[in-house]
Amino acid sequence: MEIFLDSFFNFQIMSEASPLLIRGLGTTALLCLVVIPLGLIGGLTVALMALSRSPWLRWGTIALIDFFRAVPPLVLLIFIYSGLPFADIELSPFTAVCVGFFLNNSAYYAEIYRAGIESVGVGQMEAARSTGLKKIQALVYVVLPQATRNVLPDLLSNTIEVVKLTSIASVVALQELLYSADMARSVTYNSSPIVMAAGIYLLILWPVVRMLSNLEHKVGK
Amino acid sequence: MDTPQPILEAQDLRKSFGTLEVLQGINFSLLPQEMVFLIGPSGSGKSTLLRCFNRLEEPTGGKIIFDGVDLMSPDVNINTMRQQIGMVFQQFNLYPHLSVTKNITLALRKVSKKDSSEADEIAREMLKRVGLEEKANAHPDELSGGQQQRVAIARAMALEPKVMLFDEPTSALDPELVGSVLQVMQKLRDSGMTMVVVSHEMRFARDAADRVAFMSEGQIVEEGEPGAIFENPQQKRTQDFVSEISR
Amino acid sequence: MNTSETFSRWDLFTETFFNQRLIDEYSGAIAKGILITCEIAVLVVFTGIALGLLLAMLRSYRFLPINVFISCFVDILRSLPPLVLILLAYFGLPSIGFSMSGFLVLWLVLSLILAAFAEEIFWAGILSIRRGQWEAARSTGLGHTQTIVYVIIPQAIRMTVAPLTNRTIAITKNTALGTVIGVGEILNQASTAQSFSGNATPLMMGAIAYIVLFIPVVAIGRWIETRFAWRRI
Numbered sequence: 001m002e003i004f005l006d007s008f009f010n011f012q013i014m015s016e017a018s019p020l021l022i023r024g025l026g027t028t029a030l031l032c033l034v035v036i037p038l039g040l041i042g043g044l045t046v047a048l049m050a051l052s053r054s055p056w057l058r059w060g061t062i063a064l065i066d067f068f069r070a071v072p073p074l075v076l077l078i079f080i081y082s083g084l085p086f087a088d089i090e091l092s093p094f095t096a097v098c099v100g101f102f103l104n105n106s107a108y109y110a111e112i113y114r115a116g117i118e119s120v121g122v123g124q125m126e127a128a129r130s131t132g133l134k135k136i137q138a139l140v141y142v143v144l145p146q147a148t149r150n151v152l153p154d155l156l157s158n159t160i161e162v163v164k165l166t167s168i169a170s171v172v173a174l175q176e177l178l179y180s181a182d183m184a185r186s187v188t189y190n191s192s193p194i195v196m197a198a199g200i201y202l203l204i205l206w207p208v209v210r211m212l213s214n215l216e217h218k219v220g221k
Numbered sequence: 222m223d224t225p226q227p228i229l230e231a232q233d234l235r236k237s238f239g240t241l242e243v244l245q246g247i248n249f250s251l252l253p254q255e256m257v258f259l260i261g262p263s264g265s266g267k268s269t270l271l272r273c274f275n276r277l278e279e280p281t282g283g284k285i286i287f288d289g290v291d292l293m294s295p296d297v298n299i300n301t302m303r304q305q306i307g308m309v310f311q312q313f314n315l316y317p318h319l320s321v322t323k324n325i326t327l328a329l330r331k332v333s334k335k336d337s338s339e340a341d342e343i344a345r346e347m348l349k350r351v352g353l354e355e356k357a358n359a360h361p362d363e364l365s366g367g368q369q370q371r372v373a374i375a376r377a378m379a380l381e382p383k384v385m386l387f388d389e390p391t392s393a394l395d396p397e398l399v400g401s402v403l404q405v406m407q408k409l410r411d412s413g414m415t416m417v418v419v420s421h422e423m424r425f426a427r428d429a430a431d432r433v434a435f436m437s438e439g440q441i442v443e444e445g446e447p448g449a450i451f452e453n454p455q456q457k458r459t460q461d462f463v464s465e466i467s468r
Numbered sequence: 469m470n471t472s473e474t475f476s477r478w479d480l481f482t483e484t485f486f487n488q489r490l491i492d493e494y495s496g497a498i499a500k501g502i503l504i505t506c507e508i509a510v511l512v513v514f515t516g517i518a519l520g521l522l523l524a525m526l527r528s529y530r531f532l533p534i535n536v537f538i539s540c541f542v543d544i545l546r547s548l549p550p551l552v553l554i555l556l557a558y559f560g561l562p563s564i565g566f567s568m569s570g571f572l573v574l575w576l577v578l579s580l581i582l583a584a585f586a587e588e589i590f591w592a593g594i595l596s597i598r599r600g601q602w603e604a605a606r607s608t609g610l611g612h613t614q615t616i617v618y619v620i621i622p623q624a625i626r627m628t629v630a631p632l633t634n635r636t637i638a639i640t641k642n643t644a645l646g647t648v649i650g651v652g653e654i655l656n657q658a659s660t661a662q663s664f665s666g667n668a669t670p671l672m673m674g675a676i677a678y679i680v681l682f683i684p685v686v687a688i689g690r691w692i693e694t695r696f697a698w699r700r701i
Binding site: 019209 | 481482542544546547548549550551552554555556559560563565589592595614637638641642643644645647648653654659662665667668669672674675678679681682683685686687690
């Protein structure tokens with residue numbers, strides 16, 4: 001038991017590592033603030049392309065979505081970070097992560113938006129157009145609000161996944177929360193900093209996961 | 222000659238949902254081969270009483286004696302007892318993923334441990350009795366409501382129950398389909414099955430029942446032969462109800 | 469613009485990303501990586517879904533202490549990034565005497581995560597079955613376990629197929645995280661080869677391997693989604 005506590009809940013080490021972890025948390029937060037809005041905007045754009053009337057654009061977009069859904073995000077990230085420099089495209093870890101996440105998240109958010117928009121009947125669009133709204137106005141004021149509400153649980157669920165996914169940025173040496181914790185672990189030969197990082201993720205995400213669960217059950221009824 | 226022993230008996234049966242007392246001390250007994258109708262306004266507790274008889278609803282007090290066994294006793298294997306108390310539901314509740322035959326044979330195979338050829342034979346026999354032999358391999362969604370309910374009756378009969386409980390068996394049916402279900406129930410009654418029926422089919426109650434029990438606000442207010450209850454009710458609440466429905 | 473310059477740029481590009489010599493040299497390693505990725509993926513899918521189903525069935529008994537445990541298990545595994553759990557299990561457990569290979573850690577962690585998500589999906593499916601189905605089964609004498617096995621689960625499965633497929637694909641792709649703890653899956657083979665050769669070709673091979681492996685899976689997932697058209701709305 002004592003060994004267990006010493007290996008995983010060593011408060012001495014935790015408190016020593018905490019400045020590092022807090023700085024890491026700051027980077028994680030910054031990363032989220034950039035990649036989540038970027039993914040939402042990208043996803044919406046891609047969804048509208050996937051619902052286009054032109055079959056070329058439609059199928060091209062769907063192929064692109066499936067392409068980025070098939071590539072594991074870490075593979076994409078490593079390719080961007082250490083593959084592209086061979087083509088003289090050198091990106092900082094932060095930029096590389098943002099580009100990788102933008103490509104990956106846009107595909108996932110796009111699928112959700114697409115389902116949402118499809119769930120709103122054509123009658124809504126027709127009704128809005130019949131009152132003289134332009135297509136874009138009908139979309140923004142009538143269709144999208146309903147679509148977003150219909151897929152809110154999925155949007156939230158995917159956003160949780162994005163926040164969790166930022167941890168893979170540690171692999172390309174971006175000093176976010178997990179990277180800082182792992183650095184502290186390798187210096188101290190003790191896993192407590194990782195437990196602490198886990199605790200921080202739990203603190204942030206558990207309430208959101210709970211909320212999502214309730215939302216899903218409410219929507220399900 | 223002895224007076225016959227009741228097959229099913231409720232003694233001071235009580236059931237509350239939170240603070241709401243739905244059954245307020247029911248005493249009721251059912252003789253073998255008897256057909257009893259429970260009637261009364263909605264919310265009077267008749268369905269709850271019926272569902273207490275096989276403990277789909279757990280009573281909060283009192284006793285249920287079935288065939289001499291106290292169903293509330295902790296030693297009772299309720300699943301074995303339930304095989305002897307058939308139940309037919311308002312919404313039929315056929316299993317949508319199973320064929321008609323499999324609907325009937327599931328409990329025969331899994332609880333009575335009959336082998337499948339024997340179970341299939343029983344299913345065929347039961348379907349013949351409800352007039353649906355040709356639907357043996359159909360799935361529930363290919364049947365009309367009336368046919369579904371007859372399969373549900375066959376499913377309950379297949380276990381050779383000593384008593385059958387009917388919970389508003391025709392309420393979910395289109396009017397033109399009610400007749401076929403009542404016909405099957407009449408046949409069942411003629412064969413000597415003991416039955417308790419919660420139903421709004423007053424004409425059927427008058428024609429077929431041995432006894433009618435009128436419930437209101439969680440109590441059995443009055444019971445007797447259908448003629449007596451419908452033509453000459455003694456209690457004020459029964460009179461109101463009877464005049465309401467015969468209008 | 470003169471043609472020889474364009475030609476040499478193109479040459480440089482193929483030289484860097486599609487170098488024939490390196491393709492020959494490392495195709496064996498990548499093939500080995502594909503095999504390991506597939507092995508872990510199949511193991512994770514089976515153990516994860518089986519455990520998730522078992523937990524959802526346990527939950528249906530509505531025994532409070534067990535349900536609190538299951539809820540916490542599910543919430544925690546849905547909240548934590550997989551990489552955190554992988555690092556914790558790989559570097560932390562040896563200090564209390566549980567030494568596991570990277571392969572085993574990856575299998576265990578991803579299975580538990582899939583189990584958590586699968587449990588939620590199965591449980592939602594179980595809750596969606598009308599009460600009358602339970603009552604009909606119980607009234608014919610079937611016990612709780614028999615009811616759930618023969619009546620409830622077969623009906624619930626239909627509506628779990630689509631979300632479960634998508635979630636399973638997402639979690640299976642996390643096999644790439646194994647590279648961090650030295651599991652010789654595709655990404656690991658590719659990055660090792662890249663640092664040996666100082667060329668992006670192996671990485672390109674790895675990326676292509678993933679695409680060849682997962683595009684059909686994603687396409688099947690899309691087909692299943694329309695086939696079992698089920699939306700949560």
